[in-house]
Amino acid sequence: MYRIGIDFGGTNIAVGIVNEHLEVLYKSSLPTKKDERSVDEIVADMATLCLKMVDKVGIGLSQVDAIGIASPGVVNSKTGVVEYYCGMNMNHYPMAAILSEKLGGYQPIYMENDANAAALGEVLAGAARGAKNALMITLGTGVGGGIVIDGKIYDGFNFAAAELGHTVIEKDGVPCGCGRRGCWEKYSSATGLIRMAKEEMEKCPDSAMWKLAPTLDEVNGLTPYEAAKAGDEAAKRVVAKYQDYLACGLANMVNIFQPEVLCIGGGVCGQGDNLLLPVNKQVMAEQYAKTSAKKTKLVIATLGNNAGIVGAAALGMR
């Protein structure tokens, strides 16, 4: 059994072919070049990559059980239409149908929002494997969210649910691109971490963070963590503040969902236990069901960049 998963992103289109265990056998990618060309051209590249994948395995497209596409934006999973994606000014774009056309009428092609697909990937073949109810939180440019309930993606009545990063945790706080102020993603994304590091560096000209990043433009998510490990007090404050906000938002999610597994991913999670242990301690101390024998397991995602491919490939599997 083979399935193909397409992870369509603002930077790259990554396509992988998986076996019945959802193991990625081969994958390949092309730059999206979203500002230089039409979506139709981008979908043509998806088709090319799909054909490359079946060639690699040495089968025909007809031997692929299904193709799935994980796309940013609001995706109608019933119709395969990207209802809205501001990153490419996409409105009601019938991506699944266009890809099918470019693949000689191939069916079935499933579609899902990328964060939702990643959540499904982690549930089926990653850190949340076997969980009936799980949340996936991706700490990247923003804070992405995916909800799996009873083994199925939950996307609300209009396919736009699970915008977990756009929940205000600091009323009237930092302005967010969504128009609100104080959204969780302003504090717990990698972008939020970098902002906090820069703010602290400007206050502390002696901080060791300046040695790692001689200009503010060079600050990245590693800067405060590396400097904190080396004992820098300013960096320790940044890490503590970042993790405090992260735990706050995660405890909110536990109180709402009490999921079996709460899976966090994204570059910051490369810190491993250094991040996971203190955050988990705070989440458990803050969550409401303190006396419950069964508690949400906080874990770090294991599929990494493959989560979108695996989740997309798994769409419609049951």
Add this chain to the structure above:
Amino acid sequence: MYRIGIDFGGTNIAVGIVNEHLEVLYKSSLPTKKDERSVDEIVADMATLCLKMVDKVGIGLSQVDAIGIASPGVVNSKTGVVEYYCGMNMNHYPMAAILSEKLGGYQPIYMENDANAAALGEVLAGAARGAKNALMITLGTGVGGGIVIDGKIYDGFNFAAAELGHTVIEKDGVPCGCGRRGCWEKYSSATGLIRMAKEEMEKCPDSAMWKLAPTLDEVNGLTPYEAAKAGDEAAKRVVAKYQDYLACGLANMVNIFQPEVLCIGGGVCGQGDNLLLPVNKQVMAEQYAKTSAKKTKLVIATLGNNAGIVGAAALGMR
């Protein structure tokens, strides 16, 4: 077809008998007197009220299809055990089994958390009727939450989900009984409204709120609304602030769930459109899926005090 719903609260035990349309035919209640007696004695009162209900209708208990109990606390709906309710120091109390014993072995008896049962009641026979996915938010002493997904109560993997009021919306804000700071319920409960009114009254000795409540102990949820209607500026500020926080928390819930219906209940909702219209306007302006053709409908609960009875009676109906 008859079913019985029991709404077990900290103040009263209300029991009602419903028909196949979930219409309450008769209901009766007794004070809980929770501080004066054992839970077993309270359950004996539930049994008495159940028998009174079947007498009223003129049937025998065997003609009742099911009994349901809505209870505060963490309720294991699979076993009918109240795992934890701090209000009565209840731990692993097998309420359904004890009630069954007191009713000569009557079966089936279902149990659910009260806020969850109320949500189900509104979905089956109230303001959210017909919605597949709905949230119910009760603005009372605290902010209670109930989640219905695909027509079923969602209570997480440990029956403790939907503590929607215990999501921090103001980091490091007002201390909450749960141990956190800045929980939504500290701002959007009736208690929160009263606190905001008192704070504003202390700042404004000329406020018309003092005419309605000559001492701070006399302030209730109506005080700021009545004074605002009469043109008092301080009271208008209280109402605006209260509704701003309420809309903030509701927009969070919309971004997470995109439910078909978001139902709000509790005494404050007696304000009707006076509260609903400005809050809805803000929620729609703040929510993420602004371009979506389908938007969550914000409504005021219609079952009132009967929501618990109706929801409890409906447990296990399908």
